[in-house]
Amino acid sequence: MIAEPLARIRPDEITWEPLGTHGLRRKVLGRNEASGYITALVEIPVGWRGGGIAHFHHAFEEVFMLDGSVTVGGTHYWHAGDYFFRPAHVVHGHDERSEEGALALIRSDGPLALLLIHDPEQPDEYPLPAYNDGRGHVYGVKVSEIEEVLDPSFPAGWRIRPLSADARSGARTVMVDVPAGWKIDGSVRTAAWEACILEGEIGGERATFATGDYSAGPAGSEVFGARACESGCRFILWLFAPGSA
Known part of the structure; x- marks a missing residue:
């Protein structure tokens, strides 16, 4: 995902770049030109409004809200600490806006080109016939309300909150809590991964990663x-399908 595996990517060292034409900005943390995957820190300004036209993408959108809130239609809000996964071919964006502004981690598996739907069939998000995703449409969950569990595939003592999983490929996204005092146990992931520190810091073989840092x-x-x-440390972890490089 990045030029050098296990490199420490610090958002404070990356320049904001415009995203679209409605005032959004982003800092690209990871990008894979071959696969189309891109992970970015996205800033939504106070009073932001989208284009006001329902649309869909050929790529999924996976979002973890860091600050503020956003809404699509004014009936459902995503707030700081919320997670959602919107598969490709899901119509949305009827009335996108953010009264207070927001900051989010957003990941997709391809360009998020806007394919417009001028006469949407429903007032809220809905799938098109081409919709086909093993992870499903995770409309929004409060991560703090998900029970922490021990997973034997992770190091002893690490606790995870499962956020979403692809029933077909095995790819999944989890929140991980590492306890204070933990030390290496020789474990490895069976799939390629990306991760971003949300709280605390953790020492790695190449660097110490602190709040906001990203790696892959x-x-x-x-x-x-x-x-x-x-x-102690908390981070969001995106796992590709097992066996992926």
Whole structure:
């Protein structure tokens, strides 16, 4: 996903770039030109309104809200701490806006070109006939309300909150909590991964990663090359299909 696996990508060192024509800005954290995957920190300004026309994409949108709130239609709001996964070919954007502004981590598996629907069939998000996604449409969950569990595929002591999973490929997204005092146990991921630190810091084989830092790595590496976590850490982890490079 990035030029050097396990590299430390710090958003503060990346320049904002415009996204679209309605005032959004982004900092690209990871990009894979071959697969189309892109992960970015996106800033939505106070009082933002989208184009006001329902549309869909040929790529999925996966979002974790860091701050503020956004809405599509004014009946449902995503707030800080919320997660949602919108598959390709889901009509949305009837009335996108953010009264207070927002900051979000947004990931997609291709360009998010706007394919307009001038006469939507429903007032809220709905799938088109071409919709076909093993993960399903996760309309929005409060991550704090998801129960933490121990997963034997992760290092001892790490606790996860499952956010979404592809029933066909095995790709999934989880929130991970690493306890204070944890030390390396020699584990590795069986799939390529991306991750972003939300709280705390964790020491890796190449660097110490702190709040806001992003990294990525291939199958056969542990997230962040993790070796020790003195004070505890929380991060969002995107896992590709098992066996992916």
